[in-house]
Amino acid sequence: MNEILRKKRLAQGITLFEVKNELIAAKAKPGQFVIIRLKEKSERIPLTLQDFNPEKGVINIVFQVVGKSTKELDQLNEGDKIKDIAGPLGRPTEIENFGTVICVGGGVGTPEIYPVARGLKNSGNYVISIIGARSKEFMIMEEEMKAVSDELHITTDDGSYGKKGFVTDALKELINNNKKIDRVFAVGPVVMMQAVSETTRPYKIKTLVSLNPIMLDGTGMCGVCRVEIGGKTKFACVDGPEFDGHLVNYELLSKRLNTYLKEEKEAVELFEKTCKEGCNG
Amino acid sequence: MAKKIIPHKIPMKEQPPERRIKNFDEVPYGYTEEEAIQEAKRCLQCKKATCIDGCPVEIDIPGFIEAIAQGDFRSAIKRLKEKNVLPAVCGRVCPQEEQCENFCALNKKYEPVGIGRLERFIADWEARQGPAPLPKIPEKTGKKVAVIGAGPGGLTVAGDLIQLGHSVTIFEALHRPGGVLVYGIPEFRLPKAIVYREVDYLIRCGVELKLNFVVGKTATIDQLLEEFDAVYIGTGAGLPWFMNIPGENLNGVYSANEYLTRSNLMKAYLFPEYDTPIVKGKQVAVIGGGNVAMDCARTALRLGADEVRIVYRRSKKEMPARNEEIHHAEEEGIIFEFLTLPVKYIGDENNWVRKMECIRMKLGEPDASGRRRPVPIEGSNFTLPVDTVICAIGQSPNPLIPQTTPDLKVAKWGNIEVDPRTGKTSKKRCWAGGDVVRGGATVILAMGDARIAARSIDEYLRTGVW
Numbered sequence: 001m002n003e004i005l006r007k008k009r010l011a012q013g014i015t016l017f018e019v020k021n022e023l024i025a026a027k028a029k030p031g032q033f034v035i036i037r038l039k040e041k042s043e044r045i046p047l048t049l050q051d052f053n054p055e056k057g058v059i060n061i062v063f064q065v066v067g068k069s070t071k072e073l074d075q076l077n078e079g080d081k082i083k084d085i086a087g088p089l090g091r092p093t094e095i096e097n098f099g100t101v102i103c104v105g106g107g108v109g110t111p112e113i114y115p116v117a118r119g120l121k122n123s124g125n126y127v128i129s130i131i132g133a134r135s136k137e138f139m140i141m142e143e144e145m146k147a148v149s150d151e152l153h154i155t156t157d158d159g160s161y162g163k164k165g166f167v168t169d170a171l172k173e174l175i176n177n178n179k180k181i182d183r184v185f186a187v188g189p190v191v192m193m194q195a196v197s198e199t200t201r202p203y204k205i206k207t208l209v210s211l212n213p214i215m216l217d218g219t220g221m222c223g224v225c226r227v228e229i230g231g232k233t234k235f236a237c238v239d240g241p242e243f244d245g246h247l248v249n250y251e252l253l254s255k256r257l258n259t260y261l262k263e264e265k266e267a268v269e270l271f272e273k274t275c276k277e278g279c280n281g
Numbered sequence: 282m283a284k285k286i287i288p289h290k291i292p293m294k295e296q297p298p299e300r301r302i303k304n305f306d307e308v309p310y311g312y313t314e315e316e317a318i319q320e321a322k323r324c325l326q327c328k329k330a331t332c333i334d335g336c337p338v339e340i341d342i343p344g345f346i347e348a349i350a351q352g353d354f355r356s357a358i359k360r361l362k363e364k365n366v367l368p369a370v371c372g373r374v375c376p377q378e379e380q381c382e383n384f385c386a387l388n389k390k391y392e393p394v395g396i397g398r399l400e401r402f403i404a405d406w407e408a409r410q411g412p413a414p415l416p417k418i419p420e421k422t423g424k425k426v427a428v429i430g431a432g433p434g435g436l437t438v439a440g441d442l443i444q445l446g447h448s449v450t451i452f453e454a455l456h457r458p459g460g461v462l463v464y465g466i467p468e469f470r471l472p473k474a475i476v477y478r479e480v481d482y483l484i485r486c487g488v489e490l491k492l493n494f495v496v497g498k499t500a501t502i503d504q505l506l507e508e509f510d511a512v513y514i515g516t517g518a519g520l521p522w523f524m525n526i527p528g529e530n531l532n533g534v535y536s537a538n539e540y541l542t543r544s545n546l547m548k549a550y551l552f553p554e555y556d557t558p559i560v561k562g563k564q565v566a567v568i569g570g571g572n573v574a575m576d577c578a579r580t581a582l583r584l585g586a587d588e589v590r591i592v593y594r595r596s597k598k599e600m601p602a603r604n605e606e607i608h609h610a611e612e613e614g615i616i617f618e619f620l621t622l623p624v625k626y627i628g629d630e631n632n633w634v635r636k637m638e639c640i641r642m643k644l645g646e647p648d649a650s651g652r653r654r655p656v657p658i659e660g661s662n663f664t665l666p667v668d669t670v671i672c673a674i675g676q677s678p679n680p681l682i683p684q685t686t687p688d689l690k691v692a693k694w695g696n697i698e699v700d701p702r703t704g705k706t707s708k709k710r711c712w713a714g715g716d717v718v719r720g721g722a723t724v725i726l727a728m729g730d731a732r733i734a735a736r737s738i739d740e741y742l743r744t745g746v747w
Contacts, residue, residue, distance in 0.1 A: 043555075
């Protein structure tokens with residue numbers, strides 16, 4: 001259990017693990033996440049599932065290397081084990097035949113939107129996907145997204161691949177082409193999800209976003225993942241992580257995500273110092 | 282011949298306040314063998330032992346105390362463990378003053394026998410002798426029981442049923458067993474090694490433990506019932522309450538559950554050796570007057586706060602915390618703001634809490650709980666500077682199981698309904714007890730519920746009659 005069967009570098013600083021866990025693989029649905037704890041002194045971190053296969057008994061997780069925990073996680077290799085994985089957590093994405101849907105994935109959000117797009121495609125929707133990245137080298141999951149989408153649009157901030165611009169530029173264009181869009185799903189950085197929601201708001205297109213606040217237990221016990229939805233406090237771990245993008249207080253989400261900025265920096269510095277000493281010795 | 286009565290409990294030595302507020306080590310040291318024997322000799326060995334009536338798990342109190350008095354510690358622990366699988370825990374965290382000690386015959390005129398202290402002593406004595414000898418376990422019945430939640434209730438059910446020959450598997454959502462004993466109660470009040478020792482004992486008895494298993498998510502109750510003959514739900518009260526006042530989502534405002542889980546389960550007090558961070562506030566306000574509020578306040582102090590306030594809307598008399606906890610908090614310099622209610626939190630531009638606005642209260646007519654209802658004094662608003670706020674006003678049961686078990690009857694606040702005589706829920710082959718039934722109560726009441734349910738489960742497994 002929890003053995004890493006496959007490690008794949010999707011882009012600089014973005015890694016995919018295929019992990020053995022029959023229990024979670026059997027129950028997982030698009031939009032759900034797991035909480036992992038790497039080893040004895042590690043913190044618990046939430047990671048959205050990129051894929052799951054009940055027959056093979058495996059789940060896929062994708063993470064971006066940002067802090068100490070993800071740096072440490074990235075040092076694991078095939079055959080290594082993750083100490084604890086709990087899940088699948090959160091409410092699954094509501095999937096049915098809505099008609100025409102747009103799935104927007106930004107950066108490390110693309111792997112998370114992938115099972116949603118696939119589920120929507122399998123339910124008979126016309127799936128238009130937009131995936132964006134800073135530049136070509138950070139573009140990930142293109143082949144996979146192509147396979148589950150009727151149309152795939154690609155944007156990069158610097159224009160090194162696909163269309164130059166943001167995912168919202170492509171989204172605006174699609175909406176302006178007068179195609180009837182029944183629903184939009186967006187996963188990515190907070191600013192991106194906010195921009196997508198602002199883009200669809202004037203058109204009253206129902207837009208769902210997957211929020212990524214700080215979590216601890218992930219089962220509704222601690223309440224650190226409080227988010228404000230339409231002025232009401234919700235726990236993202238049990239009430240979400242998916243919410244109506246037009247009702248989310250993004251500013252609060254961003255600021256709460258900064259709670260432990262100072263501690264995270266301290267942990268990374270200490271980690272790099274120890275690592276350097278270790279590597280030299 | 283009348284025995285000479287020693288009016289007071291033999292004192293239990295403890296870390297002095299000025300030293301202990303700088304560490305997370307346990308506060309009381311516990312009795313030495315001589316002290317324990319002396320205290321045990323205070324027991325009158327009443328023929329009709331009313332103390333037992335005050336014990337939710339019906340420990341033979343005069344029995345184990347007599348054995349201590351005779352220096353026969355081996356028999357004492359054996360007597361105790363017949364009824365209590367977690368004596369080292371209960372000796373530390375039970376509200377003895379309301380239970381056994383309240384009913385002690387000495388209590389009418391003198392201090393009662395220190396039953397809790399003696400329970401703790403004998404459990405710790407056993408631990409020092411090496412791994413506890415295992416009880417004789419009867420032949421397997423072939424029946425399988427799933428216990429959901431490795432807290433005090435779940436551990437008690439597991440201990441009782443494994444000793445009756447049933448197979449028991451405990452499913453725990455977190456990565457450590459112990460439930461509130463591990464995530465909630467701080468190290469300085471209940472060292473975690475004690476909890477793990479008790480869990481280890483159960484595992485050596487044959488109990489299976491599955492961690493990281495979130496029932497309701499990883500599997501539903503109905504799926505467990507396909508494999509197991511009976512299910513005990515002891516998932517506790519894991520949904521924290523907030524007051525729904527402005528500013529509660531500011532950074533630095535915690536639920537007690539989060540604050541304590543970070544510090545206790547994740548060992549954030551050892552950051553950065555452990556990865557989980559916690560805000561080490563300098564001016565801390567803890568909202569609430571229960572044991573959990575005391576735990577939060579004393580934790581904040583140990584994390585380096587300059588000033589820690591307990592903000593409680595009623596007066597000292599109505600505080601639900603144990604006297605011992607209030608006493609320890611006072612000794613350590615916690616400031617009590619009685620008859621005070623927060624009305625809003627004020628933050629800075631980065632969403633960090635900086636001030637709290639409060640209103641003073643006065644006591645009015647008694648409410649449903651029999652305590653005088655606090656009413657706001659208009660115009661008495663004032664502000665306090667704070668950089669950390671911990672909301673310890675209570676919690677209700679976690680909804681994950683009721684949400685995924687449609688035929689399980691729940692009452693207001695999401696508490697599971699049970700027959701109090703058996704612990705049976707509305708769903709066949711499912712029992713429940715502890716905080717998931719009662720809302721926020723105590724460790725020992727959860728263990729009492731568990732004992733009742735274990736009896737009923739065993740009867741069902743033997744007879745097949747629901």
